[in-house]
Amino acid sequence: MTDFHSEGLPQRIQPAQFTPNRQGNRSRSGIVSYALLILLALLFVAPIAFMFVASLKPDELVLSQAGTIQGFIPSPASLQNYQDVFQRVNFGQFFINSLLITSSIVLGGLVINSMAGYAFARLRWWGRSTILLVVLALMIIPFEAIAVPLFFQMTLLGWRNTYLAQILPFIANAFSIYLFYTFFIGLPKELEEAARIDGASIFRTFWEIIVPISKPVFATVTILTFLTQWGSFLWPLMVTIDERVRPLPVAIASFQTLPPIQWADIMSFGVMMVAPILMVFLVFQKWFVEGVASTGTKG
Numbered sequence: 001m002t003d004f005h006s007e008g009l010p011q012r013i014q015p016a017q018f019t020p021n022r023q024g025n026r027s028r029s030g031i032v033s034y035a036l037l038i039l040l041a042l043l044f045v046a047p048i049a050f051m052f053v054a055s056l057k058p059d060e061l062v063l064s065q066a067g068t069i070q071g072f073i074p075s076p077a078s079l080q081n082y083q084d085v086f087q088r089v090n091f092g093q094f095f096i097n098s099l100l101i102t103s104s105i106v107l108g109g110l111v112i113n114s115m116a117g118y119a120f121a122r123l124r125w126w127g128r129s130t131i132l133l134v135v136l137a138l139m140i141i142p143f144e145a146i147a148v149p150l151f152f153q154m155t156l157l158g159w160r161n162t163y164l165a166q167i168l169p170f171i172a173n174a175f176s177i178y179l180f181y182t183f184f185i186g187l188p189k190e191l192e193e194a195a196r197i198d199g200a201s202i203f204r205t206f207w208e209i210i211v212p213i214s215k216p217v218f219a220t221v222t223i224l225t226f227l228t229q230w231g232s233f234l235w236p237l238m239v240t241i242d243e244r245v246r247p248l249p250v251a252i253a254s255f256q257t258l259p260p261i262q263w264a265d266i267m268s269f270g271v272m273m274v275a276p277i278l279m280v281f282l283v284f285q286k287w288f289v290e291g292v293a294s295t296g297t298k299g
Contacts, residue, residue: 046072048274055081055268062263081268088265089255090243091272098247099276101166102229108171109225110218116172117180118206122192132181138174144234151238165239166247170229176221183217184210219284226280248273 049072054062056077065071085091119125120132150169159165187210195205211218233249240246252273256266 051267051270051274054264055271057081057264059262059264062267081262081264082272084262084265085255085268085272088258089251091251091269093243094246094248094251095272097163097245098230098249101163101247102226104163104167105170105229106222106225108167109173109176110221112172113176113221114180114211114214114218115206116177118184118210120177120181121184122189123202135174135177139178147234147238150235154239160239161241161245162239163245166232166236166245169235173225176225179217179221179224180214183214187213219286223281223284227277230277 050066053072053074054066056074056079057065058076058078059081116135120128120135154160154165154169159168191209191213192205195209200208231249232247233253236247236250237253240250243251252266252269255269
């Protein structure tokens with residue numbers, strides 16, 4: 001009996017001795033992880049929060065309270081700075097320009113790039129693999145490398161200082177095609193085969209079968225394209241001359257040097273420029289996360 005208890009007892013109480021320690025270590029590591037994530041989140045949110053609070057303050061308090069906790073307290077608060085922006089520049093025209101240009105690129109890109117991605121993923125045609133490699137190679141070429149040749153092309157076509165010069169060159173996008181390709185190639189082929197048996201054409205299969213179940217990748221491409229084009233600065237600066245077709249990034253670059261320099265007005269301009277990006281992300285947030293996960297695991 002003594003041998004039985006001496007051998008069996010430690011085996012029974014051993015889990016009870018070590019389980020609390022393991023749970024404690026896990027809870028402590030979880031607290032540390034969450035604390036680091038919260039700290040990183042605050043670092044990213046702090047500039048946006050400061051910009052929003054500064055847009056509500058008098059101009060003389062913006063720089064004097066920068067770097068202090070008072071810089072994040074909207075006291076006193078007023079919307080006068082937003083009114084000043086509309087009085088000093090034609091903000092409405094700049095906003096419409098950015099909305100028109102970005103929306104055209106996003107909507108046109110969703111159609112063109114999704115069809116191209118589907119063609120690479122599902123259709124079999126001569127030269128498909130070679131052209132796909134070319135598309136992938138285009139992803140590593142920075143825009144700055146082709147900006148000057150593209151500028152001369154727009155000049156020869158007579159499209160400088162127009163909406164076309166800011167829209168057409170960016171509808172087809174190699175990275176967007178790749179995202180659609182990696183998503184479509186992971187979809188089950190049985191859905192398309194059933195549609196083909198029922199007599200559906202390739203275009204009908206794509207629009208009525210594939211598109212409705214591809215919301216995650218469409219949301220992902222929408223957000224990434226909108227974010228990129230809404231903040232585009234170099235190309236609009238090169239091809240636009242007057243304010244009639246200039247978007248917000250070029251406008252705010254001119255506004256921040258417009259005398260008298262009012263930092264509160266600049267912050268108000270920045271808030272109104274960032275707000276649409278946040279709204280688009282909040283609308284497509286759920287599908288965006290699913291799209292990133294799916295395109296990252298299926299490719």
